[in-house]
Amino acid sequence: MEDTLVEARNLKKYFPIKLSLIARLRTKEPPAVHAVDDVSFKVKSKEVFGIVGESGCGKTTTGMLLLRLIEPTSGKILFKGKDLTSLSDSEMRKLRRKMQITFQDPYESLNPSMTVYGSIAEPIQVQKITSTPEEVTERVTKALEDVDLVPPEEFLYRFPHELSGGQRQRVAIARAFVLEPEFLVADEPVSMLDASVRSRVLDLMLGLVEKAHCGFLYITHDIALSRYICDRIAIMYLGKIVEKGRIDDVIKNPLHPYTEALLAAVPVPDPAARRIETVVKGEVPSALNPPSGCRFHPRCPYAQDKCQKEEPQLVASGKDRYVACHFPRW
Amino acid sequence: MLEVQNLKMYYKTLRGYVKAVDDVTFRVEKGDALGLAGESGCGKTSVALTILRLLPSNARVINGGIMFEGEDILKMSKERFRKEIRWKKLSVIFQGAMNALNPVRKIGDLISEAILTHKDVSKEKALDLAGKSLDLVGIGAERIERYPHELSGGMKQRTMIAMALVCNPHLVIADEPTTALDVLIQAQVLKVMKELRQKLNLSMILISHDLSIIAETCNKCAIMYAGKIVEYGDISSIFKNPLHPYTKKLMSAFPSIFGKKRKLGFIPGFPPNLLNPPSGCRFHPRCPYAVEVCKKKEPKSIQVDKEHYVACHNIK
Numbered sequence: 001m002e003d004t005l006v007e008a009r010n011l012k013k014y015f016p017i018k019l020s021l022i023a024r025l026r027t028k029e030p031p032a033v034h035a036v037d038d039v040s041f042k043v044k045s046k047e048v049f050g051i052v053g054e055s056g057c058g059k060t061t062t063g064m065l066l067l068r069l070i071e072p073t074s075g076k077i078l079f080k081g082k083d084l085t086s087l088s089d090s091e092m093r094k095l096r097r098k099m100q101i102t103f104q105d106p107y108e109s110l111n112p113s114m115t116v117y118g119s120i121a122e123p124i125q126v127q128k129i130t131s132t133p134e135e136v137t138e139r140v141t142k143a144l145e146d147v148d149l150v151p152p153e154e155f156l157y158r159f160p161h162e163l164s165g166g167q168r169q170r171v172a173i174a175r176a177f178v179l180e181p182e183f184l185v186a187d188e189p190v191s192m193l194d195a196s197v198r199s200r201v202l203d204l205m206l207g208l209v210e211k212a213h214c215g216f217l218y219i220t221h222d223i224a225l226s227r228y229i230c231d232r233i234a235i236m237y238l239g240k241i242v243e244k245g246r247i248d249d250v251i252k253n254p255l256h257p258y259t260e261a262l263l264a265a266v267p268v269p270d271p272a273a274r275r276i277e278t279v280v281k282g283e284v285p286s287a288l289n290p291p292s293g294c295r296f297h298p299r300c301p302y303a304q305d306k307c308q309k310e311e312p313q314l315v316a317s318g319k320d321r322y323v324a325c326h327f328p329r330w
Numbered sequence: 331m332l333e334v335q336n337l338k339m340y341y342k343t344l345r346g347y348v349k350a351v352d353d354v355t356f357r358v359e360k361g362d363a364l365g366l367a368g369e370s371g372c373g374k375t376s377v378a379l380t381i382l383r384l385l386p387s388n389a390r391v392i393n394g395g396i397m398f399e400g401e402d403i404l405k406m407s408k409e410r411f412r413k414e415i416r417w418k419k420l421s422v423i424f425q426g427a428m429n430a431l432n433p434v435r436k437i438g439d440l441i442s443e444a445i446l447t448h449k450d451v452s453k454e455k456a457l458d459l460a461g462k463s464l465d466l467v468g469i470g471a472e473r474i475e476r477y478p479h480e481l482s483g484g485m486k487q488r489t490m491i492a493m494a495l496v497c498n499p500h501l502v503i504a505d506e507p508t509t510a511l512d513v514l515i516q517a518q519v520l521k522v523m524k525e526l527r528q529k530l531n532l533s534m535i536l537i538s539h540d541l542s543i544i545a546e547t548c549n550k551c552a553i554m555y556a557g558k559i560v561e562y563g564d565i566s567s568i569f570k571n572p573l574h575p576y577t578k579k580l581m582s583a584f585p586s587i588f589g590k591k592r593k594l595g596f597i598p599g600f601p602p603n604l605l606n607p608p609s610g611c612r613f614h615p616r617c618p619y620a621v622e623v624c625k626k627k628e629p630k631s632i633q634v635d636k637e638h639y640v641a642c643h644n645i646k
Contacts (some may be wrong), residue, residue, distance in 0.1 A: 050370055054512040164600055193584045194369040194539065194601075199594035221512065224542075224585040229593055265517035267542035269584040271565045280514055283482045 004078075005045040005215035006066060006099075006183055009073035010038050013061050017288070033287045035061040038075075039240035045182070048209065048216045050112075050230035050247070052223050053260075057285055058239040059219045063185045066217065067099050068092060081181070091175045097127045100176035102187035108169035110160040117156040120144070120175045127179060143174040147204055165199035170204065177208050183310060190225075198326050202229060224266050227251055232320070238287055238295040241314060245321035255323040257300045295327065302327055331533055332358040332381070336376075337394035339380050347383040348604045350376040350559040355631070358501065358550075363527060363534040365544030365565065367580075370599055374537045377554075378503045380420055380537075383411055399500070416549035419446050423487075425506040431478040431486060434457055437464070438474030448497050461532050463492040467522050478499035488522060495526065501533045508543065520547055541584050547570055550637075553577045553645075556602050556612040562631070563638035573640045575617045611643065619644050 014032035024030060036058040043049040051059045064070045065079055068084050077084040079095065081211040087095065103109040110119055111189050120140045132135060144152035160168055169189060176184060183255040189200040189205065206229065209216045220226050226233055227247055233257065234244040243256040254260045261280040282299045285291055291298050297307040339346040346445035349374045351475065358364050366374045379385050395411045403411060408553050423471055433439060439475045445451065451459075461471030467488040469481075470481065478486055487507060494502050504523070507585040508516040508603045524547055527534055536545055539635065544551055545565065561574040572578045584594030599616040601610050614624040623643050631641040 054514065166600075189419075195541070196369055196580060196597040197594070197600075199583050202594070202599075203596070223513075224587045227587055228585055228591060263587060265513045266587050267520070267543040267546040268570070268586050268588055269542070269581060270543050270586065270588075271545045271548075271569050272459075273588065283484060283515065284512075291621075297415035310439060 001044055003080075004048075005040055005080060006043045006217070007041070007078040008062070008066060009040050009076040009078065010042065011065055011077065012037055012073045013058075013065055013070065014073045015328055031288060034290055035287060036065060036072075037238075037290075039241055040240070041234055041241065043183070043215045044215060044219055045215045046210075046213050047232065048176075048206070048218055048230045050218045050220060050226040050233035051236055052220055052226055052233055053236035054221060054284060056238075056287065057235050057236040058287070059221075062236070063187050063217060063219050065102055067096070067185060069101070069141045088135070090278050092323045095121075097129075097179045099185070100179060100181040101185040101187065102169075102176050103188050105192055106165055106172055107160075107192070109172050110168055112160050115157050115159055116144070116149075116163075116171050119160075119171060123175060123179050129179070139178055140174075143178040144171075146201075146208060147171070147174045148175060149174070153212050164200055165193050169193060169201055171210070173201070173205055177212065180212060181214055182212075183215045183217070185219065187219045188221065189218075191222065193218070197226075199228075200313065223251070223262055235262065238284060238290055240294065240295060240324065242325070243320075243323045244314065245318075249318075249321055254302045255298075255317060255321070255328040255330060256312065256325045257302050258296045263297075292326075302329075331360050331362075331399060333397040334377070334381070335395050335397065336375070337380060337396065338392040339376060339385070340390050340392055341376075341386075342388045342390055343605070345509050347390075349557050349607055350389075350604060351380060352607075354554075354557075356552050356559060356562055358533050358535060360500075360533055361451065362533055362550055363536060363548040365376070365548035366535060366537045367539065367541055367544050367551060368540060369580075371599055371604070372554045372555050373557040373604075374507055375484065377594070378422070378505050378535065378537055381503065382416060382420065383408070384422075410563075413448075414574060415443055417494075418497050419500045421497065421499040421502050423490050423494045423504040423507050426510055430490060431645065434477050436475055436477055437481070437489050437557045441489075443494055444493055444496055448465060459496060461494040464489070465587075467492045482513055483516075484518055487511060487515075487519050491519070491523065491526070493501075495532075495568050498530070499532070501535070503535045503537070505537045506539070508538070509538075509540075516543075524549065541581060542586075546635075553580070556607055557604055558612060558641070559631070560613065561638075563635065563640075567635055567638045571638075572612075572644050573618050573634060573638075574642050575644075576613050605630040611641075 011037040014034055016030055016032045035131055065072050118139055120143055121136050124136050141152040144155055146258055149155045149170055190201050218229055230247045233247050233250055234241045237258050242260045278300050281292045293309050294312050296308040297303040312326050314322045314326045317323050334356050334482055337351055339351040340349050365389055370375050392519050396404050397597055438460045440645050445456040445460045461474050465471050469488055499573035510518050536548055549565050551565045551568050552559045561577045570582055579595055579597045597616055610626050611624040611629050614620040629643045631639045
């Protein structure tokens with residue numbers, strides 16, 4: 001077993017709702033969106049860990065929490081055994097060099113008024129890695145070569161609007177890897193890209209992750225694609241992890257009814273295997289006022305009385321496998 | 331029922347013509363569901379807009395015809411098309427339903443507006459019909475008084491479907507109907523569309539970049555690349571035996587949760603600029619099998635099977 005690189009321990013993030021003064025005085029407990037509610041997992045170095053869930057399940061918030069881009073309500077984030085939540089801002093800034101993130105929308109995550117060179121050189125300058133301009137240029141060129149934007153000279157002084165979506169996302173990746181991070185969070189890195197370039201960008205990313213020996217947290221809504229990328233995944237629903245385990249185990253043998261429903265709803269590129277027949281009814285309830293007991297019970301086809309009252313805990317169920325359900329699908 | 335013949339539609343810009351739809355031919359029979367697949371910018375939405383005659387003012391139909399139930403709709407007067415064809419016989423479900431609904435009007439009013447424009451009925455009767463169509467898509471007539479912001483994404487998308495079906499059209503064009511939705515909601519919407527298609531014996535054109543969705547819902551498929559249809563035919567024939575290099579590559583790029591884990595494919599390079607598309611076969615700069623003739627001569631679409639056409643020089 002390899003060492004744990006990053007660990008989330010009972011991580012919670014509630015976003016309070018703004019109320020008027022009178023309303024605030026009237027309510028005992030101010031309402032809050034339970035975006036992430038008691039989430040724990042470990043990412044090992046040299047491992048690709050996936051968080052899969054629908055929109056609004058808290059997966060992006062979890063990613064941001066791990067890098068402390070937002071402050072957790074409670075819980076701990078350990079990076080190589082060090083608790084990030086107790087660090088001061090300047091210590092955190094030093095550590096950020098080792099932890100990087102790429103975002104979903106390459107049209108928004110790059111500064112439109114900065115050249116490719118400027119965007120990639122900025123983190124080097126902020127982290128004061130080198131002071132000589134020659135070395136900065138050298139590093140930027142190398143980073144562009146790493147993401148296959150060749151020849152780099154052709155791209156250095158272009159602006160984001162002159163690049164295609166795939167090229168922009170590669171610039172964002174180059175910007176993350178130029179600092180030689182040990183941990184990378186990628187929030188839906190390819191969901192805005194066309195299928196024909198998607199796997200190329202992912203390949204590049206995985207290659208870089210492998211070369212740098214870093215831990216990789218891959219956040220996505222696409223469970224089919226995550227199968228090709230992740231070693232282990234956690235399925236999230238309404239701020240909670242409902243199932244966790246090695247990717248092949250989870251996909252072959254889903255234990256939680258939600259995972260089962262998710263897998264049954266994924267369209268398959270094969271007309272001989274059509275199967276969208278039974279689908280879970282309803283929509284994801286509001287995280288402002290999550291259902292009692294198991295959060296999936298109003299939509300669960302197997303729900304019983306117990307599910308309404310008691311919240312299931314995430315318990316071990318086989319090797320490296322966890323599920324939070326009173327009646328798992330053995 | 332619908333026959334698109336050698337359709338050419340260019341957008342006029344200051345830098346020249348963007349050849350968005352170039353010599354596209356396909357047919358939709360009664361009860362067919364045709365999937366129109368391709369990457370962004372390949373011209374699939376432009377085809378739909380041409381059929382619906384909803385093109386912007388800089389678009390020019392250069393050549394070709396669109397026969398709908400025996401009449402060329404491109405030759406019809408605008409007024410007649412609006413009164414007799416659009417929505418009555420030929421309707422559309424737009425991409426991004428979230429933004430396609432008027433936020434300041436109740437959904438019942440939105441749907442009945444379509445009825446009142448096309449049918450000579452009273453307001454009450456129209457609202458009644460609107461309620462029925464909401465029942466049909468599983469939203470329930472009791473929600474007729476709701477505003478769009480009170481509905482979730484999946485419900486808005488289904489409202490769009492109800493709106494498209496309310497005048498009993500013969501053909502519905504669905505342009506990326508589930509793109510912005512989550513997997514579970516997408517499955518619900520696809521299921522509703524599938525059931526309605528059978529119940530009402532609708533014909534449909536489903537436009538999507540996602541081959542999985544097309545495989546899941548259609549019985550015919552056309553693969554578009556850079557304004558041209560490169561492969562066209564029966565869905566099982568195309569998915570089992572893709573012939574065009576572009577189709578093959580595109581399919582290899584789609585993940586599946588079933589079967590063996592293989593390496594996902596990709597297509598090197600970028601889609602061409604349609605202002606100035608490559609000579610010969612438009613795919614040749616990215617094609618691993620390209621030979622001399624591909625650069626010079628445009629491949630003709632040939633029939634390889636009963637219901638399977640492909641445009642590639644390497645296929646004999």
